[in-house]
Amino acid sequence: xxxxxxxxxxxxxxxxxxxxxxxxPSSTIVQHGLNNxxxxxxxxxxxxxxxxxxxxxxxAATITQxxxxxxxxxxxxxxxxxxxxxxxxxxxxxxxxxxxxxxxxAVIGQGASSNLATIEQDAGINSARINQSSGSNLATVxxxxxxxxxxxxxxxxxxxxxxxxxxxxxFAYAGTTHIVQNSSFSxxxxxxxxxxxxxxxxxxxxxQTAEILQLVPDVHGRGAVSTVNQNGIGNSAVTTQxxxxxxxxxxxxxxxxxxxVEQHLETGSLLIQQFGSNNIATAEFENSAVSSANIRQxxxxxxxxxxxxxxxxxxxxxxYGTGHIATVTQ
Numbered sequence: 014x015x016x017x018x019x020x021x022x023x024x025x026x027x028x029x030x031x032x033x034x035x036x037x038p039s040s041t042i043v044q045h046g047l048n049n050x051x052x053x054x055x056x057x058x059x060x061x062x063x064x065x066x067x068x069x070x071x072x073a074a075t076i077t078q079x080x081x082x083x084x085x086x087x088x089x090x091x092x093x094x095x096x097x098x099x100x101x102x103x104x105x106x107x108x109x110x111x112x113x114x115x116x117x118x119a120v121i122g123q124g125a126s127s128n129l130a131t132i133e134q135d136a137g138i139n140s141a142r143i144n145q146s147s148g149s150n151l152a153t154v155x156x157x158x159x160x161x162x163x164x165x166x167x168x169x170x171x172x173x174x175x176x177x178x179x180x181x182x183x184f185a186y187a188g189t190t191h192i193v194q195n196s197s198f199s200x201x202x203x204x205x206x207x208x209x210x211x212x213x214x215x216x217x218x219x220x221q222t223a224e225i226l227q228l229v230p231d232v233h234g235r236g237a238v239s240t241v242n243q244n245g246i247g248n249s250a251v252t253t254q255x256x257x258x259x260x261x262x263x264x265x266x267x268x269x270x271x272x273x274v275e276q277h278l279e280t281g282s283l284l285i286q287q288f289g290s291n292n293i294a295t296a297e298f299e300n301s302a303v304s305s306a307n308i309r310q311x312x313x314x315x316x317x318x319x320x321x322x323x324x325x326x327x328x329x330x331x332x333y334g335t336g337h338i339a340t341v342t343q
Contacts, residue, residue: 038062041063042065045067046068050073051065053077053093054077055091064094066095067097068097069098070099070100074102078093080109090117092117092118094121097122099125100128108139110135118139121143126148128150129150130143130145130152130153132153133154139166144170148174148175148177153179169191169192173195176196177196177198178201188211189211190205190213197219198219199216199222203225205228206228209237210227212227213241215242216241216244216248220246223241224252225239236280243270248270249272251273253274254277254281258281262284263284263285272294275297283307288311290312290314291315292310293317295318296318306327309330312334313335319342321341328341
């Protein structure tokens with residue numbers, strides 16, 4: 014019995030091309046103690062930098078960077094960072110600029126448990142990173158207004174005992190999202206619109222849920238790639254893709270897993286691997302010209318169902334164990 018090599022999601026050092034500009038105004042706030050609050054608002058000028066560092070409990074930090082183009086700074090590159098150590102922290106970064114050539118970079122780091130992190134970016138090139146240690150954390154990132162040849166990057170890393178939730182929305186071109194969660198209860202949701210997207214979710218522990226939506230075809234002909242890797246018990250993964258071309262891969266190593274993939278439009282391929290018991294895999298192609306589906310299940314009580322409405326298709330289902338049911342409709 015040949016065991017497929019599991020997918021390994023890597024977090025490469027991705028560099029976003031940002032305008033080369035002179036350094037603009039900068040602001041820094043450092044707070045030590047309890048019940049602190051810090052706010053930085055930068056609304057004039059380009060290439061601004063803001064940083065907030067807080068240690069203690071019940072802390073709240075907000076950075077807002079807004080800029081209306083005046084002609085003095087045709088393209089701006091702005092950075093914001095919030096670092097909080099302690100529990101029950103709230104961090105918010107909002108970056109909005111009027112020109113497609115603008116670039117944003119935001120970083121939030123939170124220690125202890127029960128933290129809330131939110132990043133909203135609206136520019137041609139966006140980069141967002143959230144790191145939350147311990148458990149019971151919520152991370153939310155929204156990116157908009159990307160150049161057709163621009164780049165958007167989101168990296169979320171959550172760890173600890175308890176529940177962690179990550180939500181990412183990229184309403185722009187060329188979005189890359191990496192989510193890594195290592196906790197007892199993890200939920201990851203990714204929504205990507207237009208084209209040229211890459212979404213990767215890796216979850217370890219028990220009771221994880223992952224959902225990836227890649228919608229709206231790209232007029233430039235770029236497709237979408239999605240990868241989900243779950244290692245634990247009671248996992249669930251759902252991927253829906255509607256692009257010019259697309260590729261989806263789901264690997265689940267544990268018990269009670271469920272995987273669902275739906276692909277629409279021109280060219281699609283999918284791979285579902287389940288290693289464990291009580292797994293269910295469902296895949297569907299709709300209005301696809303060329304499609305390729307590969308489902309592999311090792312264990313007991315598996316069910317695999319594939320529905321294909323494409324012109325040309327290649328389907329392979331392999332099941333090892335007892336009590337399996339496989340259905341293919343072409």
